[in-house]
Amino acid sequence: MSGHSKWSTIKRKKGALDAKRGKIFSRISKEITIAVKEGNSGDLEANPRLRLAVQNAKGANMPKDNVERAIKKGLGGDAESYLAQTFEGYGAGGVAVFVECLTDNQKRTVQDVRAAFSKYDGSLGTNGSLEFIFDRKGVFELPVPEGLDLEEFEWEIIDAGAEDVVIQEDFITVTSAMEDFGGLNKRFEELSLELENAELQRIPNTTKTLDDEGFKRVMKLIDVLEDNDDVQKVWHNLEMGEGQEGLLQ
Incomplete structure (x- = not known):
C-alpha cells in the first residue's frame, strides 16, 4: 500500500498530541455513549460496538471512571441524540480531506467545517467526491x-x-x-x-506531498477540524516529505 507507512506516521504522531490535549477521551466517550444507546445495552459481551469502543478506550489509557460515566450516560434516558455527518473536500495543494462527525446540531457543524476549509485554502465538495481516493x-x-x-x-x-x-x-x-x-x-x-x-x-490509495508551507497549511486545517467537538475523525492523503517530520511538533 504505497504511502501508507508515512501517512500512518503523521496519524500516529498527531494522535499522540491529541491524547495530550484530552480530545481523544471526549471522542471515545461519545462513541461509548452512542454504542450503549443504539445497542440498548451496557453489556460488553452483548454489544460488539461497545466492546470495541471500550477496547479503544483502554488502548488510549482512558480512565475507568470516564468509561463508566459514558456507559451510564448511554443507559440514561437523557443522553443526547447524535447524527452522523460527513464532509469531503480538498485542502491546500489539492490534498483530499474526509471529515467524520457526530453532531447534535447540524447547522453549527456545517458552519464550523466550512469556515475551517475556507480559512486554510480549502474547499468543500459533494458527498462521494472522494470515493475514488x-x-x-x-x-x-x-x-x-x-x-x-x-x-x-x-x-x-x-x-x-x-x-x-x-x-x-x-x-x-x-x-x-x-x-x-x-x-x-x-x-x-x-x-x-x-x-x-x-x-x-x-x-x-494515492497520496500527495507538498512543500513545507503547503504541508503546514494542511496540517493546520486538520488541527482545527480535530479540535472541533463535533468531529470524530479526519482522514487525508497527505504524505510527509523529506525532513517534514519536525513540522508536526
Missing part, C-alpha cells in the same frame, strides 16, 4: 508484545483475514478488508493480544 479498511494497531514470535504471529493473523502486516520498530499495524474487520478483531481477542486501537479507517 479512499478505501474503507479495518486497521488494528498494537505495540509488539514481549516475547511475541513475529513470524508465527504474521501467519496466524493472515490466516484470520489480514491483508497487510507492517512492523515498524516496536509497533505493529495490521490492515484488513472491511468485511473481515469483525472476524479479525475476534482473532486478536482469542490470541489475548491487547490492541492500542482497532477501527474502520479510510486509507488513501
Whole structure:
C-alpha cells in the first residue's frame, strides 16, 4: 500500500498530541455513549460496538471512571441524540480531506467545517467526491508484545483475514478488508493480544506531498477540524516529505 507507512506516521504522531490535549477521551466517550444507546445495552459481551469502543478506550489509557460515566450516560434516558455527518473536500495543494462527525446540531457543524476549509485554502465538495481516493479498511494497531514470535504471529493473523502486516520498530499495524474487520478483531481477542486501537479507517490509495508551507497549511486545517467537538475523525492523503517530520511538533 504505497504511502501508507508515512501517512500512518503523521496519524500516529498527531494522535499522540491529541491524547495530550484530552480530545481523544471526549471522542471515545461519545462513541461509548452512542454504542450503549443504539445497542440498548451496557453489556460488553452483548454489544460488539461497545466492546470495541471500550477496547479503544483502554488502548488510549482512558480512565475507568470516564468509561463508566459514558456507559451510564448511554443507559440514561437523557443522553443526547447524535447524527452522523460527513464532509469531503480538498485542502491546500489539492490534498483530499474526509471529515467524520457526530453532531447534535447540524447547522453549527456545517458552519464550523466550512469556515475551517475556507480559512486554510480549502474547499468543500459533494458527498462521494472522494470515493475514488479512499478505501474503507479495518486497521488494528498494537505495540509488539514481549516475547511475541513475529513470524508465527504474521501467519496466524493472515490466516484470520489480514491483508497487510507492517512492523515498524516496536509497533505493529495490521490492515484488513472491511468485511473481515469483525472476524479479525475476534482473532486478536482469542490470541489475548491487547490492541492500542482497532477501527474502520479510510486509507488513501494515492497520496500527495507538498512543500513545507503547503504541508503546514494542511496540517493546520486538520488541527482545527480535530479540535472541533463535533468531529470524530479526519482522514487525508497527505504524505510527509523529506525532513517534514519536525513540522508536526
